[in-house]
Amino acid sequence: MPKSASDKRHxxxxxxxxxxxxxxxxxxxxxxxxxxxxxxxxxxxxxxxxKSHLVVIAFLFSLVGVFMIYALVVFRKREGDExxxxxxxxxxxxxxxxxxxxxxxxxxxxxxxINALAQVTHSEPNEFEVxxxxxxxxWDFVYPNxxxxxxxxxxxxxxxxxxxxxxxxxxxxxxxEMRVKQxxxxxxxxxxxxxxxxxxxxxxxxxxxxxxxHYSMETPVHIMQQADYExxxxxxxxxxxxxxxxxxxxxxNITGTANISGTTGVSxxxxxxxxxxxxxxxx
Amino acid sequence: xxxMKLGLVRGLIGQAVGTLxxxxxxxxxxxxxxxxxxxxxxxxxxxxxxxxxxxxxxxxGSLDDWIKWMRGIPTPLRHGPPPxxxxxxxYFGVDYNHKIIGIQYGVTGLLMLIVGGSFALIFRTELVRxxxxxxxxxxxxxxxxxxxxxxxxxxxxxxxxxxxxLVPLMVGAEDMAFPRLNAFAYWVNVPAIILLLTSLFFGWxxxxxxxxxxxxIGSMGFQFVFYGIFFLGLxxxxxxxNIIVTMLRMRPPGMxxxxxxxxxxxxxxxxFLQMTATQFIGxxxxxxxxxxxxGMGFFDPAKGGTPILFQHTFWFYxxxxxxxxxxxxxxxxxxxxxxxxxxxxxxxxWVALSSVAIAMVGFIVWGHHMFVSGYAEYLRVPFMISxxxxxxxxxxxxxxxxxxxxxxxxxxxxxxxxxxxxxxVFLLGxxxxxxxxxxxxxxxxxxxxxxxxxxxxxxxGGYVFPxxxxxxxxxxxxxxxxxxxxxxxxxxxxxxxAFWMMSLGQMTIGVMGMRRRIADxxxxxHVEFGHLIITIAGFAIAFGILLMIYNLLHSLDVxxxxxxxxxxxxxxxxxxxxxxxxxxxxxxxxxxxxPYDYGLANSTYIQMGGGHAVAHAGDD
Numbered sequence: 056m057p058k059s060a061s062d063k064r065h066x067x068x069x070x071x072x073x074x075x076x077x078x079x080x081x082x083x084x085x086x087x088x089x090x091x092x093x094x095x096x097x098x099x100x101x102x103x104x105x106k107s108h109l110v111v112i113a114f115l116f117s118l119v120g121v122f123m124i125y126a127l128v129v130f131r132k133r134e135g136d137e138x139x140x141x142x143x144x145x146x147x148x149x150x151x152x153x154x155x156x157x158x159x160x161x162x163x164x165x166x167x168x169i170n171a172l173a174q175v176t177h178s179e180p181n182e183f184e185v186x187x188x189x190x191x192x193x194w195d196f197v198y199p200n201x202x203x204x205x206x207x208x209x210x211x212x213x214x215x216x217x218x219x220x221x222x223x224x225x226x227x228x229x230x231x232e233m234r235v236k237q238x239x240x241x242x243x244x245x246x247x248x249x250x251x252x253x254x255x256x257x258x259x260x261x262x263x264x265x266x267x268x269h270y271s272m273e274t275p276v277h278i279m280q281q282a283d284y285e286x287x288x289x290x291x292x293x294x295x296x297x298x299x300x301x302x303x304x305x306x307x308n309i310t311g312t313a314n315i316s317g318t319t320g321v322s323x324x325x326x327x328x329x330x331x332x333x334x335x336x337x338x
Numbered sequence: 339x340x341x342m343k344l345g346l347v348r349g350l351i352g353q354a355v356g357t358l359x360x361x362x363x364x365x366x367x368x369x370x371x372x373x374x375x376x377x378x379x380x381x382x383x384x385x386x387x388x389x390x391x392x393x394x395x396x397x398x399g400s401l402d403d404w405i406k407w408m409r410g411i412p413t414p415l416r417h418g419p420p421p422x423x424x425x426x427x428x429y430f431g432v433d434y435n436h437k438i439i440g441i442q443y444g445v446t447g448l449l450m451l452i453v454g455g456s457f458a459l460i461f462r463t464e465l466v467r468x469x470x471x472x473x474x475x476x477x478x479x480x481x482x483x484x485x486x487x488x489x490x491x492x493x494x495x496x497x498x499x500x501x502x503x504l505v506p507l508m509v510g511a512e513d514m515a516f517p518r519l520n521a522f523a524y525w526v527n528v529p530a531i532i533l534l535l536t537s538l539f540f541g542w543x544x545x546x547x548x549x550x551x552x553x554x555i556g557s558m559g560f561q562f563v564f565y566g567i568f569f570l571g572l573x574x575x576x577x578x579x580n581i582i583v584t585m586l587r588m589r590p591p592g593m594x595x596x597x598x599x600x601x602x603x604x605x606x607x608x609x610f611l612q613m614t615a616t617q618f619i620g621x622x623x624x625x626x627x628x629x630x631x632x633g634m635g636f637f638d639p640a641k642g643g644t645p646i647l648f649q650h651t652f653w654f655y656x657x658x659x660x661x662x663x664x665x666x667x668x669x670x671x672x673x674x675x676x677x678x679x680x681x682x683x684x685x686x687x688w689v690a691l692s693s694v695a696i697a698m699v700g701f702i703v704w705g706h707h708m709f710v711s712g713y714a715e716y717l718r719v720p721f722m723i724s725x726x727x728x729x730x731x732x733x734x735x736x737x738x739x740x741x742x743x744x745x746x747x748x749x750x751x752x753x754x755x756x757x758x759x760x761x762x763v764f765l766l767g768x769x770x771x772x773x774x775x776x777x778x779x780x781x782x783x784x785x786x787x788x789x790x791x792x793x794x795x796x797x798x799g800g801y802v803f804p805x806x807x808x809x810x811x812x813x814x815x816x817x818x819x820x821x822x823x824x825x826x827x828x829x830x831x832x833x834x835x836a837f838w839m840m841s842l843g844q845m846t847i848g849v850m851g852m853r854r855r856i857a858d859x860x861x862x863x864h865v866e867f868g869h870l871i872i873t874i875a876g877f878a879i880a881f882g883i884l885l886m887i888y889n890l891l892h893s894l895d896v897x898x899x900x901x902x903x904x905x906x907x908x909x910x911x912x913x914x915x916x917x918x919x920x921x922x923x924x925x926x927x928x929x930x931x932x933p934y935d936y937g938l939a940n941s942t943y944i945q946m947g948g949g950h951a952v953a954h955a956g957d958d
Binding site for chain 2: 059060061087088089090091097100101104105108109111112115116119120122123126127130131132136138139140141142143144145146149150153154157158160161164165167168169171172174175176223224225227229231234235236237238239240241242243245258260261262263264265266267268269270271273
């Protein structure tokens with residue numbers, strides 16, 4: 056092993072170790088951070104951004120970690136060696152390099168980040184509109200035709216625009232598989248957009264502390280094919296709008312839909328209680 | 339000896355009496371004006387909290403000298419323990435010696451760390467299995483919220499402890515510039531702690547961020563938090579003014595700013611943050627209190643207010659506060675590394691100025707806590723860019739630490755191990771930052787356990803590990819004895835892997851969809867195993883801390899005598915006897931060289947007595 060601090064062999068060994076460590080670490084990080092299923096276009100964009108962050112994290116972690124561990128081993132004080140360390144107080148060129156190089160990373164991620172943000176939040180003509188109303192500790196979803204549902208039912212492959220409205224305190228609309236998240240703020244409506252690309256059953260989970268039962272403020276989300284969605288909607292219209300059935304607006308926790316399985320649409324009404332153990336509707 | 343001779347006891351009685359006066363006063367006033375009912379708990383308790391705080395400060399004796407000044411009675415500074423009382427009583431009453439006050443701060447900080455950690459262990463145990471086991475959700479929310487503020491209080495106290503004990507010693511000053519103000523700034527923390535812990539009995543469920551409207555409609559415990567934190571903030575502001583004046587006015591001849599020990603730079607940057615940002619949290623908490631009490635509509639949309647305004651004022655303090663928490667710790671790392679590398683600190687000026695740069699950038703990044711809060715969408719972009727910029731000065735610190743290690747003669751006693759542990763943990767915290775700084779990738783991660791993992795790594799790397807390193811490192815200077823090295827190393831090898839497990843575990847389950855601040859979780863997320871690991875790691879960390887406390891107490895009696903300078907440091911405080919005498923420096927010192935010239939033959943940093951006239955000593 057070379058001993059002098061300025062020996063070039065140190066840096067060759069370290070460069071090789073950093074390369075190996077970066078690859079291994081990226082692989083580990085990717086395994087260690089298992090993102091939920093990619094349920095929307097936004098998930099694709101966001102996961103891409105996350106992965107490129109992970110590459111840089113793996114590299115920087117290796118850079119600092121390898122240098123540090125290498126130095127701890129190579130420059131440890133040997134038995135009987137009473138000398139002091141090599142005397143150098145700094146290096147202005149190095150300081151400038153490690154100020155400028157991170158700046159380049161900053162510019163890159165700022166640029167990438169702005170683009171990703173624009174992609175994730177863009178609006179389109181003819182979006183599918185729905186209104187989400189949050190209150191301690193339940194959700195209501197109001198469709199443009201007046202149908203109200205305690206569960207969110209959406210067609211796949213449509214740009215969804217949810218207008219978020221809070222009736223009491225702050226809440227947050229989050230479907231992990233869609234990735235995006237937005238607070239509900241009393242006194243002002245907020246917006247969230249996403250384009251689901253997977254059909255299936257998910258959950259809206261309130262992600263902003265909202266009091267006693269914050270933990271259980273979850274409700275099922277069903278993403279389905281357009282035809283299934285239309286069938287569900289016409290059933291709802293028949294039940295809610297023609298007969299003047301007022302059960303939904305009057306009771307808090309709520310006669311609504313459940314037991315949706317694949318393409319069969321709705322069967323019956325089930326009471327959804329405000330606990331985390333909502334009936335699991337997955338197939 | 340009568341207990342009444344202890345300032346602390348008199349202070350507590352003062353607080354009890356003051357609280358009672360507040361309760362009675364409001365009730366009588368309401369009765370006099372014919373309000374019905376005369377007994378309304380919330381305004382009565384708020385008056386009790388405020389008057390109780392003042393009662394404590396009066397009872398403990400922190401106002402005595404100032405009252406005498408007003409009456410024209412001379413008040414000479416007393417040195418040494420109170421007459422005819424054992425020496426230990428100094429720590430339980432008002433004492434003006436910065437070394438005593440530093441220990442008071444530090445020990446209180448450690449106690450609060452234990453209290454805050456214990457809250458965490460309670461709800462961590464609850465979280466091992468899905469379903470509510472032994473906590474109901476209200477209790478869970480209260481304990482979780484209290485964990486946040488007690489832990490942060492611990493940070494501020496420990497930062498106060500390190501800077502009070504070390505800064506005057508490092509700049510060769512006799513004491514702080516304003517000793518009475520210094521004692522006041524410490525003691526006002528005690529009623530703050532009592533108010534904060536009292537909130538436990540009334541309940542509050544807002545998390546440490548206490549966002550309205552929840553904090554306005556929630557139970558009365560919130561009021562105790564507001565005034566507890568208000569007193570805490572008062573301590574921060576007064577303490578930081580004292581530190582700044584001490585550092586700028588009381589340095590010895592020859593010690594230019596760039597020849598101060600590097601820890602002083604970190605504390606200088608921190609103090610400017612504390613002095614200028616703390617007012618915002620005081621103000622925003624008062625606004626919450628008065629909205630509850632008087633119906634003022636600051637954050638109430640029905641009265642023209644907005645809940646988001648609170649988030650701005652809150653984070654305008656609380657983001658710079660993150661740097662208040664970590665900058666002193668990073669200063670400790672930079673201070674201790676050269677001693678055990680036997681090498682100069684690499685790029686002293688860059689390290690010093692990077693602290694100032696972090697402090698300055700720290701003021702313009704608060705909006706990254708609010709990316710999904712519902713503020714105007716275009717604001718996300720400038721806050722994203724300013725946030726990423728923090729990486730640059732932080733990077734300078736990491737690379738300088740590597741440069742300091744490179745080519746050294748490294749030894750690894752316990753303080754050095756904790757410094758290296760701090761670097762590794764802070765690296766984890768730092769590198770998990772940018773992913774939260776770009777808005778799109780923040781969306782799935784904010785308000786999840788990923789954020790939890792990120793900021794616990796930041797605070798452990800920037801505060802807990804360096805604080806522990808500092809305790810072990812200066813223990814011989816404070817007590818005159820060495821701690822037990824084997825036990826110290828066992829502590830390190832338990833706590834560091836455990837912390838890594840905890841933090842990585844939090845990040846993993848956060849990515850999987852585990853939300854923050856929930857009393858119970860959906861079993862279909864499959865995060866149960868992760869919670870088990872985190873909980874086990876949490877208990878291991880607690881065990882490590884207890885081991886340290888046993889070590890510190892045990893070594894007081896049996897530790898080997900340390901001598902003046904067991905670490906062969908060049909810093910001024912190591913050139914005088916251990917423990918430091920009542921008057922630290924027998925004669926004024928002067929600075930004749932650079933602080934970190936390890937390995938440079940025939941170089942000295944300070945001279946005792948010096949040949950120079952002492953320019954500053956008489957000024958204050």
